[in-house]
Amino acid sequence: MGAQGMGLTWKEEHLDFVLVPSGLLIMLGYHLFHLHRCINIPETTVIGYENHNRRAWVARILQLEAKERSQAITVIGSNLSAATSLASISLALSSLIGAWIGSAYHNNYITSRIYGNTSATILYLKYIALLSCFIVAFACFVQTARCFVHANFLISTPSCEMPVRNVESAVISGTNFWIAGLRSLYFATNLLLWIFGPIPMFVCSVITVLLLHYLDKNTTPLPPYNAPLSYEDSKKIHREMKASPGTTEHHEESQDHRDGT
Structure with a gap:
């Protein structure tokens, strides 16, 4: 009974060191693969498809006089509001989640039902990893807002011959930071489930990658313009x-x- 108990204890304590890195490697490997596709064959990804449409939008908008670009400013303003909201949410969650984790692990009822390592070191790693994801998301959404504000200034500049590439660069950069912030939230979701044990975290990583592979794939031909x-x-x-x-x-x-x- 003693050897059997020690075997079960060893398996439970070391399950975090097997499933959690595996889940993170699955997520990281998929995003590296997706980044490779976005750089080399962007037409096969939703990101490449949307950026293609954004370039067309910027080129058409800049054909108008500055006083006629109010609709473009409204579109960028809505994206700016969304980025600001998500930045505020990320900053708030980085504090609330940490406090919740600390209070939850002082509850023996919750700790006794987590199948995995519940030591103070693992608790500290969970808090740091989760907090890091929310901080990265916050930084990305702040940069998104900065890029869209800059694009707004460029589009609304009166009596100015503005190069298309300047506005296009600001809009595309803001979109890329937006995507990076969302991906950080996806990682944070997986790490949030690590609170309940390594098994839910690993399952969530696999399901997330399968869903993202389906959602990130583009089969629609790029609209010619x-x-x-x-x-x-x-x-x-x-x-x-x-x-x-x-x-x-x-x-x-x-x-x-x-x-x-």
């Missing part, structure tokens, strides 16, 4: 047309050629 004239190019053409009225037909043919017609 012909890059329009940038705002500065269109202003230049208008000035040339006013200076030389006889060149109107030539510029119209050039525009038709760029639009693919």
Whole structure:
């Protein structure tokens, strides 16, 4: 009975050192694989598909005069509000979750029903890992808000020939930080289940990877769009047309050629 009890005790205590790293490696391995796809074959991912559409959106918006871009400012403002809200939630949860973990583990009723290591060291690791994920998410959402604020300034700048690539870079960077913040919350969800033992955490990691693999995969062809004239190019053409009225037909043919017609 003593040897059997020692065997069961050893298995329970070391289960965290097997399942938890395995779950984290599964999550990390999938995200590295997904990052490789986003960089090399972005058209097969939802992120690449959405970024393609955002580039088209930015190019079309910058064709308008600054006073006509109120709809674009509204769109960016809604994303800015969402990023600010999630940043506040992440910061609040990083404090509340830690306090809840500490109070829960002083409860012998809860501790006795966790199948895994319940030592003070493991408790400390759980708290630090969970807190780190929420802090990373908070930082990413703050950077998202910064990028969208910058894009808002660029789009709303009056009487300015703004390069398309500047606004596009700000919008895409904000989106990438947004995605990184959400992925940090996914990791935090897995680590949150580690509170209830390594088995729920490992199962959650496997289920999360399967769901993300389905959600991140894109099978829809990228919608073709012909890059329009940038705002500065269109202003230049208008000035040339006013200076030389006889060149109107030539510029119209050039525009038709760029639009693919």
